[in-house]
Amino acid sequence: MAELYYDLHIHSCLSPCGDDDMTPNNIVGMSVIKGLDVIAVTDHNSCKNCPAVMAAAKEYGILAIPGMEINTSEEVHAVCLFEELKAAMEFDAYVYERLIPFPNKEEVFGKQQIYDASDRVCGTVPNLLINASDISFEGLWELVRGYGGVMFPAHVDKMANSLIANLGFIPPDSQFVTAEVKDLGNLHRLKRENPYLERCRIISNSDAHYLEHIHEPELTLHVEEKSVGAVIEALLNGVAG
């Protein structure tokens, strides 16, 4: 059994709104300095910086989980984490085909840079990543499970791009068992208004777009062992785990 300091929702410079300093090596390095045990880089609709993040994490000796923050057709943001990098990249290809094909304008939205393991830019993504995909929130759980991953709705207490704000309430036939809350001070009210959350493991991540916003080691995740598989398992089990 282990208690892991975590931050499972961090953006890299691949997200147009992510700061240019959010390179894979910088993110991993900062997370190590802060003393986190496990991180996930989850760019908008893309996993294309995950290979570099995984390589850097291996070198620095920190646990990293390949992931993505998907934008559903309802513009609900949800974090998807995968046990295997290969599955994450297959999911990445699946999502990219289902994005509104709208070219990114760097001067308006920001750069969408792909980095290699040596922290060098090795490509850019042409279509705008912050756009909605045509993948509905309904069915997303099953879809992500098909890639051996787990999904949890992001920042459910936010007014923009959250499951509760965008859909009005949590669909009762939802299957997710972990939910991300931006401000844990909202938790009591959220649970009162959305009893569904009682059955969820509640986590809070930084959603960092700047290095300094990556979480301090304050919150922990209780897992069977220090491994990617055990973290995914914990998020799949919700409060039952």
Added chain:
Amino acid sequence: MDGENREERQVTVKELMDKQIFHIVNVGEETDRQVTGVFCCDLLSIAMGRAPADGAWVTVMGNVNTIAVATLADVSCVIMAEGAVLDEVARAKAKEQGVTVLATEEPVFEAALKVHQEIHG
């Protein structure tokens, strides 16, 4: 034919601000540009392709991407309805991109109607 004879006034962003109908969140550049219509939508993926240039865009979406889409669509101003607020990053982006952002506690329809009445009398 009441509608056809109705006088269409020229209303600039500055004039809209001076009416004090809305709170002012950010004063952008080019406040002398004319507001030519109103557009209401919260899904950015729709607003991105359909918000008309020079229109006033009424939304409750206070995300940083709202400002980016406003710049892209070249709307004359953004109006946050229902007491929705721009988050800190979005506010900084509005300042940086020179986008005028107004706000009101009124619902989306009422906010849009007020702009419409300013334009169409």
